[in-house]
Amino acid sequence: xxxxxxxxxxxxxxxxxxxxxxxxxxxxxxxxxxxxxxxxxxxxxxxxxxxxxxxxxxxxxxxxxxxxxxxxxxxxxxxxxxxxxxxxxxxxxxxxxxxxxxxxxxxxxxxxxxxxxxxxxxxxxxxxxxxxxxxxxxxxxxxxxxxxxxxxxxxxxxxxxxxxxxxxxxxxxxxxxxxxxxxxxxxxxxxxxxxxxxxxxxxxxxxxxxxxxxxxxxxxxxxxxxxxxxxxxxxxxxxxxxxxxxxxxxxxxxxxxxxxxxxxxxxxxxxxxxxxxxxxxxxxxxxxxxxxxxxxxxxxxxxxxxxxxxxxxxxxxxxxxxxxxxxxxxxxxxxxxxxxxxx
Amino acid sequence: xxxxxxxxxxxxxxxxxxxxxxxxxxxxxxxxxxxxxxxxxxxxxxxxxxxxxxxxxxxxxxxxxxxxxxxxxxxxxxxxxxxxxxxxxxxxxxxxxxxxxxxxxxxxxxxxxxxxxxxxxxxxxxxxxxxxxxxxxxxxxxxxxxxxxxxxxxxxxxxxxxxxxxxxxxxxxxxxxxxxxxxxxxxxxxxxxxxxxxxxxxxxxxxxxxxxxxxxxxxxxxxxxxxxxxxxxxxxxxxxxxxxxxxxxxxxxxxxxxxxxxxxxxxxxxxxxxxxxxxxxxxxxxxxxxxxxxxxxxxxxxxxxxxxxxxxxxxxxxxxxxxxxxxxxxxxxxxxxxxxxxx
Numbered sequence: 001x002x003x004x005x006x007x008x009x010x011x012x013x014x015x016x017x018x019x020x021x022x023x024x025x026x027x028x029x030x031x032x033x034x035x036x037x038x039x040x041x042x043x044x045x046x047x048x049x050x051x052x053x054x055x056x057x058x059x060x061x062x063x064x065x066x067x068x069x070x071x072x073x074x075x076x077x078x079x080x081x082x083x084x085x086x087x088x089x090x091x092x093x094x095x096x097x098x099x100x101x102x103x104x105x106x107x108x109x110x111x112x113x114x115x116x117x118x119x120x121x122x123x124x125x126x127x128x129x130x131x132x133x134x135x136x137x138x139x140x141x142x143x144x145x146x147x148x149x150x151x152x153x154x155x156x157x158x159x160x161x162x163x164x165x166x167x168x169x170x171x172x173x174x175x176x177x178x179x180x181x182x183x184x185x186x187x188x189x190x191x192x193x194x195x196x197x198x199x200x201x202x203x204x205x206x207x208x209x210x211x212x213x214x215x216x217x218x219x220x221x222x223x224x225x226x227x228x229x230x231x232x233x234x235x236x237x238x239x240x241x242x243x244x245x246x247x248x249x250x251x252x253x254x255x256x257x258x259x260x261x262x263x264x265x266x267x268x269x270x271x272x273x274x275x276x277x278x279x280x281x282x283x284x285x286x287x288x289x290x291x292x293x294x295x296x297x298x299x300x301x302x303x304x305x306x307x308x309x310x311x312x313x314x315x316x317x318x319x320x321x322x323x324x325x326x327x328x329x330x331x332x333x334x335x336x337x338x339x340x341x342x343x
Numbered sequence: 344x345x346x347x348x349x350x351x352x353x354x355x356x357x358x359x360x361x362x363x364x365x366x367x368x369x370x371x372x373x374x375x376x377x378x379x380x381x382x383x384x385x386x387x388x389x390x391x392x393x394x395x396x397x398x399x400x401x402x403x404x405x406x407x408x409x410x411x412x413x414x415x416x417x418x419x420x421x422x423x424x425x426x427x428x429x430x431x432x433x434x435x436x437x438x439x440x441x442x443x444x445x446x447x448x449x450x451x452x453x454x455x456x457x458x459x460x461x462x463x464x465x466x467x468x469x470x471x472x473x474x475x476x477x478x479x480x481x482x483x484x485x486x487x488x489x490x491x492x493x494x495x496x497x498x499x500x501x502x503x504x505x506x507x508x509x510x511x512x513x514x515x516x517x518x519x520x521x522x523x524x525x526x527x528x529x530x531x532x533x534x535x536x537x538x539x540x541x542x543x544x545x546x547x548x549x550x551x552x553x554x555x556x557x558x559x560x561x562x563x564x565x566x567x568x569x570x571x572x573x574x575x576x577x578x579x580x581x582x583x584x585x586x587x588x589x590x591x592x593x594x595x596x597x598x599x600x601x602x603x604x605x606x607x608x609x610x611x612x613x614x615x616x617x618x619x620x621x622x623x624x625x626x627x628x629x630x631x632x633x634x635x636x637x638x639x640x641x642x643x644x645x646x647x648x649x650x651x652x653x654x655x656x657x658x659x660x661x662x663x664x665x666x667x668x669x670x671x672x673x674x675x676x677x678x679x680x681x682x683x684x685x686x
Contacts (some may be wrong), residue, residue: 121569206506215683
């Protein structure tokens with residue numbers, strides 16, 4: 001790939017300058033007294049140091065990979081920190097990716113912390129613009145939808161992850177009605193086990209069918225396919241460069257095997273892609289004109305090597321987890337109780 | 344397989360003795376006047392003739408395939424017909440499979456037709472027993488759950504099909520609380536495009552997470568796995584014969600390739616089977632000790648032959664559909680309107 005080629009993968013390291021346990025009003029006093037000090041460890045992080053280390057990360061250049069800023073959730077970010085992130089994003093011309101109104105708990109908490117809720121607060125800070133991509137947005141109200149549309153904020157819709165975490169079902173029909181750009185994602189492996197984009201796209205279509213009995217409001221195959229391709233491109237700031245098979249676009253292509261049982265009989269390509277295909281018929285993958293997968297074989301990665309590294313990482317995580325088991329059990333009960341009461 | 348071996352596949356041909364358009368109170372007068380006569384064609388079927396033809400079908404014996412009766416939905420069945428089906432099922436020792444309280448429309452319509460609704464009606468007819476398997480059951484109330492449990496009726500839960508048709512999300516937690524046997528299915532290709540059992544099992548688990556914010560009420564991986572295996576066996580009357588790897592059970596086994604990326608790293612077999620596996624790692628399938636799939640290749644079926652037959656069937660269906668296009672468009676508008684008003 002040439003140095004000027006678009007970069008269809010954006011990596012956005014997550015960070016925060018505040019502590020989760022202190023960010024949610026009233027949570028701390030529901031946690032075991034003996035542990036409260038422990039939970040406050042590292043509560044105050046040095047914002048300047050974080051931003052400096054990010055600059056160093058962003059200086060590392062990769063083929064086809066761009067960077068984005070990901071203040072993990074605004075709940076654990078100070079206003080100063082969010083504004084500094086925005087400033088840095090504008091300076092570097094990169095996106096800001098954050099999680100917004102994902103869980104029922106967030107829906108409850110934001111209005112307690114910010115007058116009018118999170119979106120109004122970000123708007124008042126004067127930083128909301130087309131650089132922002134908000135993940136999830138399950139609990140937006142009409143005022144918030146209008147504000148996001150006004151500022152051309154894009155939404156990363158993760159239907160399966162929203163189910164996995166019990167977050168609910170985002171109202172994508174309303175987002176589209178308000179003119180918002182919507183992409184579809186799987187979310188990361190820490191909040192959605194399965195990284196199958198076909199399943200996520202299908203669930204995007206299917207879950208819209210229980211938001212309303214009005215058939216005309218259901219998302220069509222065409223709408224979710226657009227969200228998964230050009231909508232995703234818009235979330236990455238790559239409109240007109242990827243997400244469409246057309247002259248002037250990068251040659252990013254997935255080839256499915258039409259002799260696979262998923263395609264018997266061949267009836268309607270778009271409907272079958274959205275409602276039937278589950279990745280089993282995927283045969284080749286090309287990115288920017290270069291083969292990444294041929295006949296099901298990864299050409300640029302060694303699966304054996306990945307396996308080894310994943311197994312090693314798993315062992316290390318298990319040790320860390322083992323050290324925290326008691327603490328985690330305590331937290332499970334206390335936070336579960338707190339969250340259920342907040343509904 | 345020996346003649347006495349269990350038959351883990353049950354085929355249940357659908358039939359009815361009444362006409363859909365007349366079965367739903369008030370629907371007919373919402374349809375185009377000029378077509379009402381057309382919609383009533385075949386409204387009165389000869390019950391005896393249907394049952395006779397079924398006896399002939401059931402006399403055809405296949406390896407590993409048993410028969411069941413499937414009065415399609417009770418809405419299009421007379422009481423006499425349902426009672427005759429039950430009688431025949433008891434005589435032949437086979438199951439009765441029907442669709443119950445699937446759609447919001449059915450929830451509205453049954454109490455208008457039967458005092459107290461469908462389940463109470465079946466109970467009053469004195470035919471509800473452990474031979475019955477009810478598909479869907481999205482809209483059961485507490486009285487109905489209790490009645491079904493009392494009569495040991497089993498439930499076929501089809502979470503993806505319920506989404507596809509906009510039917511809603513069945514409350515499987517309540518079914519289990521009442522002690523009902525629950526199996527998991529994909530439903531047929533006419534109401535669920537994708538026949539991927541792994542996806543259906545996963546959605547069974549995930550959709551329970553938006554029924555309630557109470558984490559303890561969510562279905563566990565273990566519960567949906569049980570439903571998909573032993574629960575399914577119970578629905579077919581094969582408890583103790585299939586659905587478990589144990590001495591005395593049939594050797595029905597699916598082998599997944601642990602070197603597939605779905606299993607990297609190997610962390611927790613049951614969790615990964617339910618939350619990650621999407622059928623891509625399936626390598627071999629054995630039924631009753633005989634290989635059906637080896638290294639991804641179907642041994643008992645020719646995919647090429649299936650393709651040819653599916654393509655032919657598609658062409659024939661397209662011709663039939665073409666003949667009815669105008670009629671279907673009229674119906675779409677009129678029935679859509681009727682259903683939306685019934686919510």
